[in-house]
Amino acid sequence: MNEFESTSPIVELTGVSKLYQHSWPALTDISMQIEKGDFVFILGATGAGKTTLLRLLYRADLPDSGEIRALGYDLNHIARKDISSLRKRIGVIFQDFKLLAERTAYENLEFVLRSIGMKSDLIPVKIQETMTQIGILHRKDAYPHELSGGEQQKISIARALVKEPELLLADEPTGNIDPKGSADILNILKDVNYQGTTVIMCTHDAEIAMGSRRRCITLDAGRIVRDAD
Amino acid sequence: MQVESSEMQISHILQETGRSINRNRTAFSLATSVQAVCLTLLSIFLVLTFNLGAVVHSASKNIQLNVFLSPDADTQSLQGRIRRVTGVADTRLVTKEEALAELRTEMDKDAEVIDALGTNPLPASIRVSLLPGYASPAALASLEKKVGLLPGVTEVWSGRESLSKLDQILRTAIGIGIAILVIVSLSVIFIVFQTVDSSIVTRSSEIEIMELVGASRSTVQVPFILEGTLQGFLGGIIAFILVFILGRIISFVLPAPIFPFGSLLAIDLVLGGLLGFLGSVIALNRIRR
Numbered sequence: 001m002n003e004f005e006s007t008s009p010i011v012e013l014t015g016v017s018k019l020y021q022h023s024w025p026a027l028t029d030i031s032m033q034i035e036k037g038d039f040v041f042i043l044g045a046t047g048a049g050k051t052t053l054l055r056l057l058y059r060a061d062l063p064d065s066g067e068i069r070a071l072g073y074d075l076n077h078i079a080r081k082d083i084s085s086l087r088k089r090i091g092v093i094f095q096d097f098k099l100l101a102e103r104t105a106y107e108n109l110e111f112v113l114r115s116i117g118m119k120s121d122l123i124p125v126k127i128q129e130t131m132t133q134i135g136i137l138h139r140k141d142a143y144p145h146e147l148s149g150g151e152q153q154k155i156s157i158a159r160a161l162v163k164e165p166e167l168l169l170a171d172e173p174t175g176n177i178d179p180k181g182s183a184d185i186l187n188i189l190k191d192v193n194y195q196g197t198t199v200i201m202c203t204h205d206a207e208i209a210m211g212s213r214r215r216c217i218t219l220d221a222g223r224i225v226r227d228a229d
Numbered sequence: 230m231q232v233e234s235s236e237m238q239i240s241h242i243l244q245e246t247g248r249s250i251n252r253n254r255t256a257f258s259l260a261t262s263v264q265a266v267c268l269t270l271l272s273i274f275l276v277l278t279f280n281l282g283a284v285v286h287s288a289s290k291n292i293q294l295n296v297f298l299s300p301d302a303d304t305q306s307l308q309g310r311i312r313r314v315t316g317v318a319d320t321r322l323v324t325k326e327e328a329l330a331e332l333r334t335e336m337d338k339d340a341e342v343i344d345a346l347g348t349n350p351l352p353a354s355i356r357v358s359l360l361p362g363y364a365s366p367a368a369l370a371s372l373e374k375k376v377g378l379l380p381g382v383t384e385v386w387s388g389r390e391s392l393s394k395l396d397q398i399l400r401t402a403i404g405i406g407i408a409i410l411v412i413v414s415l416s417v418i419f420i421v422f423q424t425v426d427s428s429i430v431t432r433s434s435e436i437e438i439m440e441l442v443g444a445s446r447s448t449v450q451v452p453f454i455l456e457g458t459l460q461g462f463l464g465g466i467i468a469f470i471l472v473f474i475l476g477r478i479i480s481f482v483l484p485a486p487i488f489p490f491g492s493l494l495a496i497d498l499v500l501g502g503l504l505g506f507l508g509s510v511i512a513l514n515r516i517r518r
Contacts (some may be wrong), residue, residue, distance in 0.1 A: 060441065080446070087443035098438045102252060114241040115444035159442065 008069070009033040009197050010167060016066030018052055018222075024145045026052040030066070034200065036166075041209035042202040043220035051095060051220070054169045057200070058090050059083050064085060071167060074080065091165030091197075097156040098164040099144040100192060103154045105131075106140040107162045109162045116189035117165050119135045130162040134188060149176040157185065161192060170201040174208060238448075250459070253428050257460060260424040262419050262507075264464030265471065268497055270518040271406075271413045272472040275496065278402045280487050287393045289364035293384045294357035294372060302381025308355055314375055317361035321356045325349050352383065366393035414504055417464065420458040421508025429453060429512060454509045461505020465497035472497075 001147045011034040018027040027049045034040050042050050055061040055070055059075050068075040073086050100108050109127045118126065126132040131137040142150055160168060170189060174182035186208065193199045203209055209216045218226035236517075250257050296311065298304065308320045314449065328351040333340040369389035377385045429436065440448050476488040 058441065084443055084445040087441065090443075092441060094441075098441065100435055100438055102435070111439070111444075112442045114244075115236055115439070115442065115448050163443070181293070 001024045008072070010036040010038075010071060011075060012067075012069045013056075013214065014067045016056065016068060018049075018056065018061065019064050020052075025222050027056075027063070030222075030224060032217060032224070032227065034198060036198055037154050037193070037196060039190065039199045039212075039214045040201070041212065041214055041216040042200060042219060043204070043206060043209045043216050044202075045204055047221075048204075048219040049222040050204075051171055053094070054171050054200070054202060057167075057169055058087055058092050088163065089166045090159060091160030091163060091168045093153075093157050093160045093168070093170040095171040097144070097152045099152060099155055099159075104134065104141050104143055105147070106157075108144075108155060109159050112159055112163055118163075126162060131156045134158045134161070135184070150178070153177055154185075156208060157188070158205070161188075165197060167189075168197050169198045170199065172203055174203065174205065175202065240447060242455070245448070246455040249428065249432075249452050249456055253424070253431075253456075256424055256427065257456070261460050261463045261467070264420050264461060264501065265467035267413045267416050267420075268464050268468030268501055271409050272468050272493055272497060273475065273498075274402075274409050274491060276472060276476065276488060278315045278399070278406050279489050281395075281399050281402050283487050285392075287401045288392055288395060292364045292369070292387060292389075292392060293359065294369075295374060296355040296357060296376055296382055297352045297384040297386070298354060299381050299383050300352070302353070304353065304355070304381075306380050307379060310379055311355060311357055311376055314372065316360050316372055318358045318360045320335050320358075322383060323354045323356055325351055325353050328352070330352065338371050339432050345411070366396055380432070413502070417461060417501070417504040418508040418511065421460055422512045423503045424460065425453050425457045425509040425512040426515065428456065450513055454506060454514055457509025457512070458502050458506040461497060461501040461503070461508070463501070464505070465499075465501025468501070469494050469497040 011032070013030050013032050016027060016030040017025065017115065020026050030049075030053065035069060040055060052061065056063055056075070057070050059070075059078060071086060071089050073082060075086075081140065095205065100103075100111060103111065106127060110123055113123045114120075114128060127140075128137065131140055134154045134157055136151060139147060139151055139155075141152075144155070147155065153173065155175055157170075160170070168189070173189070174185050177185060182205075189199050189201060190212075205212050215229045216226070217224055270456070296307075298307065304322050310323060311317055311320050326349070329343065329349045332351065333343060357372075357376070359368075359372070366389050369387045369392070373385045373387055375391070376382060394414070432459065436449055439444075472493065473490075480488075
């Protein structure tokens with residue numbers, strides 16, 4: 001961690017705009033700072049720009065204008081080799097799960113830990129611990145196509161958490177889960193946050209966001225319309 | 230979080246390579262077989278060219294000038310003059326009687342035909358052995374011309390026409406060999422490219438996910454390069470085994486063909502592996518663009 005990283009916000013966006021197909025504005029003039037250890041909701045309806053915002057943060061996309069810094073990296077000018085280093089420190093819960101179809105639930109998590117270079121003898125322990133925490137251990141040998149939407153969601157969450165990320169980006173993590181399950185997932189994310197991980201959670205569910213009494217940034221048509229604790 | 234050593238990362242990459250090959254095993258096996266056939270063709274031609282080269286080399290080593298003399302030729306002086314010609318190593322006089330005795334030996338059972346002639350029709354000759362480097366068709370032609378002009382010489386014969394033909398065949402074989410090498414190389418690169426390219430396209434969403442969860446480029450790409458290299462390498466091994474078996478079978482029919490065991494194994498393995506590596510790197514570069 002460099003000096004800049006230790007003193008500056010973990011995520012900082014300054015005047016960020018993103019156009020899709022060169023004309024349709026997905027995000028317009030977004031500026032925000034998120035401090036290390038924060039739990040922030042990004043609230044907005046479908047198409048408000050939540051997923052685009054997250055994609056910019058894990059460097060799947062570049063902004064058309066503005067500057068983005070995350071975990072000390074200048075994402076506008078990050079070297080290609082540093083992108084995987086950045087992503088190793090970020091856990092992402094994807095809205096469409098993005099599970100490896102040819103691998104079991106266990107292997108999906110194992111791949112992440114092997115990729116980040118975790119010691120082989122620690123991998124089974126870590127996976128068991130995370131799957132137990134999420135409540136999906138009994139499905140560890142199932143392939144994604146054998147899992148329900150909710151179970152796939154949980155595996156996606158477990159995969160994001162298993163590497164103990166510094167920053168967790170969750171894109172509608174409760175989208176496919178019943179209200180009881182949603183509350184459980186939210187509690188897991190809060191626990192992770194208590195342990196020091198910064199969490200940015202996108203949701204369209206105002207009840208979840210407002211009810212959590214955390215900072216909530218509301219997006220509408222790609223613009224920040226509200227930013228309140 | 231405890232991080233493992235580079236050896237363990239290598240084992241992870243090898244595991245991913247094995248997984249990729251296993252999933253893609255039908256295409257992998259087919260492509261390896263086609264590659265083996267290509268490399269076998271090349272290997273067969275290499276063995277043929279090698280043997281042809283050995284024949285030409287042996288013929289060149291044994292070649293000598295036969296200088297036939299007129300009955301009144303001064304053999305002593307002629308030998309001295311021939312020895313002074315550049316490229317000549319030594320000379321030996323073969324008298325009429327020695328020539329006849331040699332002919333008798335060569336004709337064996339048919340030697341009585343010679344007796345029927347009543348006289349010895351064979352001329353005396355000087356056999357001229359040559360220095361290394363003077364057994365080429367061009368050098369022989371020049372020597373024949375020089376020696377043929379000496380007084381007392383009626384005819385000079387070296388068998389250079391046959392040597393010239395052999396030499397021409399060898400050059401053609403080398404030319405065809407180079408053409409086959411180029412065609413085989415391009416074919417193997419293309420086959421590996423196709424296999425790896427289709428493997429990458431099939432697994433594009435998986436590759437995207439791997440990159441999104443933080444897998445480094447080497448973790449994602451090296452398995453594809455290893456897959457291509459292994460494919461070429463296996464093709465080379467199969468080609469070598471096929472040619473080796475073929476060589477053993479031929480050796481029962483033809484007298485002792487030369488089988489350059491070590492060189493062929495090295496060529497098949499190195500060429501197969503290298504071309505496999507190139508094919509997969511080209512496929513990865515295309516995807517990257």
